[in-house]
Amino acid sequence: MNKNQSHRISVAPMMDWTDRHCRFFHRLMTRRAMLYTEMVTAPAIIHGPKARLLDFSEQEHPVALQLGGSDPRELAQATAIARDWGYDEINLNCGCPSDRVQSGCFGAVLMEKPDLVAECMRAMAQETDVPVTVKCRIGVDDQEPEEVLPRFIETVAAAGVTHFVIHARKAWLQGLSPKENREIPPLNYPLVLAMKQRFPELTICINGGIAALAQARDLLGQGLDGVMIGRAAYHDPGQSLIGADALWGDDFAPDAFDVVDQMKPYIAAHIAAGGRLHQISRHMLGLFSGRPGARIWRRVISEGASKPGAGVELIDRAVEEVRLAAQAVAAAS
Incomplete structure (x- = not known):
């Protein structure tokens, strides 16, 4: 499947929600959508209970592992460990705004360090044969997204990354909770659309505020390669996932x-x-x-x-x- 088809719909990585049971449930409603794990930190995979963190059902494919971290060596080691589990993609979290993530110097704070992200992605890519991808914000705090986002994408793409999932909101690392960061910063869909126009050779997917398949279809129609659905896929999966496969020309839509x-x-x-x-x-x-x-x-x-x-x-x-x-x-x- 070409790059413009493989991620037409995906379900976002959501902490405490998209565990293996949730993904198995979601897979019964869509054969095609890419499903993402909760974020797992690289040190947890290296030092923790690997099977508990990485096991999934074969029925979940296609499924992507989302990693959290900022140390290239740790991320490379975690990617190498995960290789035996057979994920279809490894994604780096550059968008989570939680205090715990910030204190570990990963997540949304990495929007300020595109060179480090590029180094991390090079290290990860050397340890796997599947695509390594990035999920990011449009910027953080007082950054100007129109300046920061294209520079971030350009820098990371130079490391060989061809797939970006962009949450179309800023993250405010000071003053807003993670929940507020999912709701308060205004959405900027036009900027994400502009990134697809500026980098037509890249796979650009959009995330943030997408609540219905009709909205996803409209965004795809404007030229984006994919739409990632988050909370709507969890709170109303019947409406947001059943029938999603029609976007691939597949009539699978179970009751x-x-x-x-x-x-x-x-x-x-x-x-x-x-x-x-x-x-x-x-x-x-x-x-x-x-x-x-x-x-x-x-x-x-x-x-x-x-x-x-x-x-x-x-x-x-x-x-x-x-x-x-x-x-x-x-x-x-």
Whole structure:
């Protein structure tokens, strides 16, 4: 698949959200979208429990590992370790604004250090045969994005990087929380579009504030290579992921009830291995958003999934409540 097709839709890396259970769930709704892991720091991979941090299901492909770090040697070592897991892409986080990330000199603060990012990407690329990519902001703090972003892209592209995912907001490293940094700085889509025009040979994808497939389709129509969906894919996956494959000319669009049925063997296997229902079901709460029964679906699962012994039967009960709510609405219309 050429560069203008492979990332038409992707699901953003989101801390505490896009774990392997979430990605398996999302994959049941889209065969094509690129799924990203939560950010994992290079030192954690080097020194921590590698299997717990890196394991994923074969069904998740295509899946990208997002790394956090700023030491070229550490990032190269983490990339080399991850090679055995078979990820389809390795992405460097240059966009996260959290205090923990700043204190480690990585994430959005790297927007101020494009030469270091270039060095990191060269080191990573030497340890893998899959693409190494960058996710960044348009700038931080008092930087002028119109000046900073093209210089950042040019510098990093000179190291061989051909794929950039740009969150179309500044990050304010002082004064705003990570949550506020996802909402308060204004979006600047025209600047990201201008980057595609300025660097037509690069794959330029946009992230930030995209809530619906129609919006993604419009941005792709303006010339961007891809659209990364974040919170909408988590809170309302049915609306933002089911039907996404049409952007590749693929008519795959499963019914939400079918998605639940396909999750049940996965849930049962997880519980049989000693896991808990809520570790998976928390990612499924938004599946019926905007549909009759959505509230009772969330309530049944939220109230019951953490209780000892909770299993697939709770999911069945929640599904039945959704069906009854839909029948009641149909009967009243």
